[in-house]
Amino acid sequence: MTDRLPSPVTIEEVAAAAGVSRSTVSRVVNGATSVSPSALEAVSKAISDLHYVPNRAARSLASRQTLAIALVVPEETTRFFGDPFFAAIVSGINARIARSDYVLNLFIANSDPGDKMTSYLSRGNVDGAIIVSHHTSDTFIDRIADAVPVVYGGRPVKLRDDDYYVDVDNVRGGREATEYLIGRGHRRIATITGPQTMPAAMDRLTGWREALAAAGLTPGAVENGNFTDEGGAEAMRRILASGERPDAVFAASDLMARGALHALAAAGLRVPEDVALIGFDDSPIATSVSPALTTMRQPSFLQGEEMASMLIDRLAGIAIPNSRIMPTGLVVRESA
Known part of the structure; x- marks a missing residue:
């Protein structure tokens, strides 16, 4: 006679062994942050002792959830794969999702022809979405936000009361970068911005302007580098061709700063001796160029983790603040 396999351990058995409620076990399994250290330790021990394995299919059926989260990036594929900022953000999101029972679906599209993606996301195929790098023209993301809970990476273009x-x-980051250049004695300070359809780019430009106004300095040239390497190079060439040469440039991303660095070298100008240069991100690009970039660090990996945590908490019905603003910090190297 064949021995019958033991029945799977249930979530109720784990809760009884840990001395907590079923919902507490569920929050721990899903990686929610609103669990006390003592409860987390008790549940983790019970899971280990009982060899509990969450049944994803059963839980999905019982809760009427897909246990899937969409990551929507409204950008061209070439930009997504060419910018290390996205690699850090996605790594952080994925690290947090991996500690939960959710799976991550990636959607890269700078438009939604025929509303194919929007329809897919709104028909119950995902429980929620994280939207990163959005523009004023990306109207299709509003329809996604109307269909499922959403957390945005970066302040939404049209901020609503119920947005997370x-x-x-970014204003402070742009201001502090420019203040550093002013403190080093620079007076003709230009900037290379990102697209002015994106809040991050607009805010960094605002910070640059605020620092110059506070110092009583006339703003230098402003050119859009589109947050790309070649865009940064083209913007730098336009600045050099515009008339008075700047003695410093604030580029609103490391990728654009790298392009600017190449354009300055091609023009026979030395960094920082002839033109100081500062970037934004503190991505791997900053230390891969020569001279190494002085830059404003933003915690991209941690931002990704926090986006995923915020959405998981929302899906668990946990009351949380609508926004989380993370710090930036100046990293001084050789270019400024």
Whole structure:
């Protein structure tokens, strides 16, 4: 006679062994942050002792959830794969999702022809979405936000009372980067911005302007580098061709700063001796160029983790603040 396999351990048995409620076990399994250290330790021990394995299919059926989260990036594929900022953000999101019972679906699209993606996301195929790098023209993301709970990476273009987002203080970052250049004695300070359809780019430009106004300095040239390497190079060439050469440049991303660095070298100008240069991100690019970039660090990996945590908490019905603003910090190297 064949021995019958033991019945799977249930979540109720784990809760009884840990001395907590079923919902507490569920929050621990899903990786929610609103669990006390003592409860977390008790549940983790019970799970280990009982060899409990969550039944994803059964839980999905019982809760009427898909246990899937969409990551929507409204960008061209070439930009997504070419910018290390996205690699850090996605790594952080994925690390947090991996500690939960959710799976991550990636959607890269700078438009939604025929509303194919929007329809897919709104028809019960995902429980929620994280939207990163959005523009004023990305109207399709409003329809996604109307269909499922959403957390934005960066302040939404049209901020609503019920929007949730994770961001850094981009105004302060742009201001502090420019103040550093002013403190080093620079007076003709230009900037290379990102697209002015994106709040991060607009805010960094605002910070640059505020620092110059506070110092009584006339703003230098402003050119859009589109948050790309080649865009940064083209913007730098336009600045050099515009007339008075700047003695410093604030580029609103490391990728654009790298392009600017190449354009300055091609023009026979030395960094920082002839033109000081500062970037934004503290991505791997900053230490891969020569001279190494002085830059404003933003915690991209941690931002990704926080976006995923915020959405998981929302899906668990946990009351949380609508926004989380994370710090930036100046990293001084050789270019400024």
